[in-house]
Amino acid sequence: MSTVDKAKVRKLLDAVKAEGRTSLTAPEGKQVCDAYGIAVPQEGLAGSAAEAARLAGGMGFPVVMKIVSPDILHKTEAGGVIVGVGNADEAAKAYDTIIKNAKAYKADAKVVGVQVQQMLKGGQEVIVGAVTDGSFGKLVAFGLGGVLVEVLKDITFRLAPATQADALSMLDGIQAAEMLKGVRGGEPVNREALARLIVGVSQLVSDFPEIAEMDLNPVFATKSSAIAADVRIVVDFAPKTPRYRPPEAEVVVSMKRIMQPKAVAVIGASDETGKIGNSVMKNLINGGYKGQIIPIHPKSAEIMGYRAYKSVKDVPGEIDAAVFAIPAKLVAGALTECGEKKIAGAVLIPSGFAETGNMEGQQELIAIGRKYNIRLMGPNIYGFYYTPANLCATFCTAYDVKGSTALSSQSGGIGMAIIGFSRSAKMGVSAIVGLGNKSDIDEDDLLLYFEQDDNTKVIAQHCEDLKDGRAFAEVAARVSKKKPVIMLKAGRTSAGAAAASSHTGALAGNDKIYDDVLRQSGVIRAKSLRDLLDFARGVPILPTPKGENVVIITGAGGSGVLLSDACVDNGLKLLKPMPADLDAAFRKFIPPFGAAGNPVDITGGEPPITYMNTVRLGLEDERIHALILGYWHTIVTPPMVFARNMVQVVDEMKAKGIVKPVVASLAGDVEVEEAAQYLYEHGIPAYAYSTEIPVAVLAAKYQWARAAGLL
């Protein structure tokens, strides 16, 4: 973007602040825009008819001309405004008319001159704006102008500052994107110019946090330029307290000690079945944790065979993490002792804090944590699992299916659903973490840990809010380049737009912001709990596709149709038309009444060899990048025969260095469930009685690969 004049804006805003105002005047708004290269209509002040004609000629006709006088407030009433001035002669004549009218209106009016302003018209009217979100901070917005767009709430957001690429993506990010490309013979807008204007706005609000809201409405976007006809700026000089964030390196050090501790204290450990402190002890022991387990108890000298202490401070060696299983009112005291003991993290299972309205109690914990530099997980959580360390620091049951997905949930109930599903579907898990009230540790701390954790390949998170969406988005944008980050954002439909004084603000639905920013950060957004779980389970075992060409190979024509539907719904690109030689090659393997093309319909009555031949071909041909299989249960090719054969072909190709994502939809009697599990365990996400889930899982992998720049 062009060079900016920060000092000019600084001075102007300081003046506004000094005057105690909360918004800028139109001329001030224009000056701010000028300083940031945001195009506004050209204008000038004419002191004579000849000067008016010259100025107008310089900016191009038509122009609008207006009296400038401190004594004339109602310009139109005074005959002081003439629009649509079409040429130099008219401009000169208009000057004289306006001056004459002004004198007639108020003989003693002090006349400064006549303002000559470029008159905008044609092109596409759009809105560019900026808002300040409680979680994400500065956001830039873009939408079409007009009433209909308001009705359809067709607006898109990006974190500010936005890059030119971000801004260009906004032009494609509205439903009515086609309007910008020129429809019904209309001319396309200048995308680069419009994007530059968006970037300018985003830079401005980032440089000056006191600009709370901004509206350029309308902006006239034509084939040559993008000019803001009206500028509205709302300011807020009250400073915000940012959420505390330790430096990233420090976060990782602490998180490592918490997730892979050498010694864990259980504060409130108990011998008594049914007590949380007992469940935690059992899970640590039965989970197979090899580090030191240290029960803390006011009286007992031993608990479940482990030497117990009255306080962490009495323990001789270093302690990395402390799991709290004591009533809320005792937490602060014990936490202080943990701090004095230089424990890295407190796993605060107890409830009775912010979630019950006890804000003060929670603030007290935060203060202690800050004072001693001890990180807090929770309070009000089930604890966490980290399977590579066999660590079950939770009161739930032990979890044992190791794998590469790290999950977290803000809610305990959803955490239990994650545990249940994971066990039931044999999902390999590296971690399950409860975040609860998120007094301190939140989603971005987890991202930082899992980013460097070789045991984790995919990160899947449930959240109801992001305490610091800005920090999350920044970390996620980096992490998601390396590992897929999947998020289920709950509370999508509850929070409407906050009360806002700008037009852009009023259009800003909370969920739309989450949607846009998560996408901007490369995060895959799950639409439902099952999607989160299915993506978490399927995405890590799929290899990354090397191209966009997907081919469906199906025994059931009916599945092929539904799988095609699902591809369109999920933004997957079917290889079409199938190249003639490839089509002929597939046809060699299938009955004459089968259909090649895409889906490749091998028909229902075929033996295993037909599935094998076609899938082998699909894997071998370089023009195909991913396969979706539709299996139809028959006596000729029973489910487990199909499953074993598919794994055999995929393994055979792998030995040759050919690795492509393959997913499968299995239609058949209950035996297909066993086959689906077998396929999953051998690297092929497969689903019984569903044509949608396999495609959605593959699409999630594609979405990630695209955002990470791998495609």
Place this chain on the structure above:
Amino acid sequence: MSTVDKAKVRKLLDAVKAEGRTSLTAPEGKQVCDAYGIAVPQEGLAGSAAEAARLAGGMGFPVVMKIVSPDILHKTEAGGVIVGVGNADEAAKAYDTIIKNAKAYKADAKVVGVQVQQMLKGGQEVIVGAVTDGSFGKLVAFGLGGVLVEVLKDITFRLAPATQADALSMLDGIQAAEMLKGVRGGEPVNREALARLIVGVSQLVSDFPEIAEMDLNPVFATKSSAIAADVRIVVDFAPKTPRYRPPEAEVVVSMKRIMQPKAVAVIGASDETGKIGNSVMKNLINGGYKGQIIPIHPKSAEIMGYRAYKSVKDVPGEIDAAVFAIPAKLVAGALTECGEKKIAGAVLIPSGFAETGNMEGQQELIAIGRKYNIRLMGPNIYGFYYTPANLCATFCTAYDVKGSTALSSQSGGIGMAIIGFSRSAKMGVSAIVGLGNKSDIDEDDLLLYFEQDDNTKVIAQHCEDLKDGRAFAEVAARVSKKKPVIMLKAGRTSAGAAAASSHTGALAGNDKIYDDVLRQSGVIRAKSLRDLLDFARGVPILPTPKGENVVIITGAGGSGVLLSDACVDNGLKLLKPMPADLDAAFRKFIPPFGAAGNPVDITGGEPPITYMNTVRLGLEDERIHALILGYWHTIVTPPMVFARNMVQVVDEMKAKGIVKPVVASLAGDVEVEEAAQYLYEHGIPAYAYSTEIPVAVLAAKYQWARAAGLL
């Protein structure tokens, strides 16, 4: 609507046909509209300046005035058009000017007079049109005018003729519906007038099938009227052959004999394992069918212990249905014998007909079926199940979980998925029917049978197309008033709009038509295979709600948030704000830090009695019409305890005559799966690890109840 002048339109169309034209001129279009009370701009021919002024005054200013002369083709060039004539004086003057200009342009031009036409402006520009769909026949269309709407494809369809209520529902059926209500100070349109215009169009195209397409674009909809500024009519006089449909009563008689036969012949019965004719015999026998089983075989005298015959014609008694398990080339001969034997239905399992390109072979079967009045199921199907008769007339495995859902599929693979899911999820089924090539029996035949079948409470169908969408819609509109009809329409994304010469036609996406017509017919559309299956399983066991007020009672706050999201997504109405007395009543049962309101958050650590008390209250209070439960697995309230307690409370209330739909989402470890199945078997659709499915199932029941007029 107003009286129509059919004779006038008949005469006009006959003339167009005689001239071999395929479209109407603008004046003809206006005449047709006039005959059907479709408002068009008023106009008149003035022979003098005074007459022009009088005419214009009568229709209201502004008007547009145009020379009428057979010798002047380019009116504007001749100075023969004046727009925006604002008052009587101007009109008189314009008359003189036009006549003068015409004479100057061509002195010898024969001048008929000057046309005075009402000039439309303001209000909302909309499009009303009609198309002829290959399956649904005449459809009326409505959308907003303008480029943006074209980009967004925001248009809605109804079967023609449409009622005034249908037409009014179209005004709410577009995304931009709010535009019609007056936004940003704009005036609302006259909904009744606009709907009347839509009804008029729908009536016209229904009365005159040769009107293939019609465009009223734009229609100016204002607060007082809806007037079509431009009329375009395309005609097609080639007659269409309608698909054969026997009278409904006859359909039911035949279908009863097929679905509940006293005697079934198996043509191609075999002793040899692996043969289809052997599988069919086994399934009939092992399924427990009590009627007569008659194997037909060219040589054997006995098959699997049953007396065999060479031909159905050799069998002494009456035969109701014949299941075919012979090669395609033998089908026609055997079918003829079935016809001669007066068998009601042929279940044509064999493939090798239209699906392989053998159209002639299929046509031959259709001709035989018609000749002998024998109904054909298939060909190219797995057969069918009708569990009340213990009838498994299929080569798949026997099915045994009896219940009240009747399913069908066009595809064999999807049929197998239905069978597998049904068995796995213990879904109670009355019938599963394969329709395959649908040479004869199709979805509406099944609807007619299941409509009167007391064993069936819900009908769920998978289809890729409707051979006669019009017939289906008409039957479905009636049947869906009595029993929920659920449909998964595959191939949603494959077929684009057919080539069309009208604007409306070009906007008509095939899937949008299905969507609108299915809704108009009261059919619940499933978005995915799993939705179809989940709705088929859950909807029949749910009682019909008596009102719209839904309350969520949850142990997990996190589930509550996701359940609320799902309610909004699925169009369910949460009772909000909760009446103060009801809120207080709930609070009595829950901890002080729990949240009443809606969701009622009873918090996670509560004993079974808290769930019971709150659910009992929810069922007892008359202001609540349905409950969604969110369960959180804890030691205090284990899954099966929760499940048994919920069933107990629901049964207790049932004994008092209180019956309301209740669904549940279970978050917890794997034991919740058993609890979910127990709840389902006791009338509460419950789902492990999902907050979306229970809400979607309840919403499907609501959608049906609303469409059936029960709410």
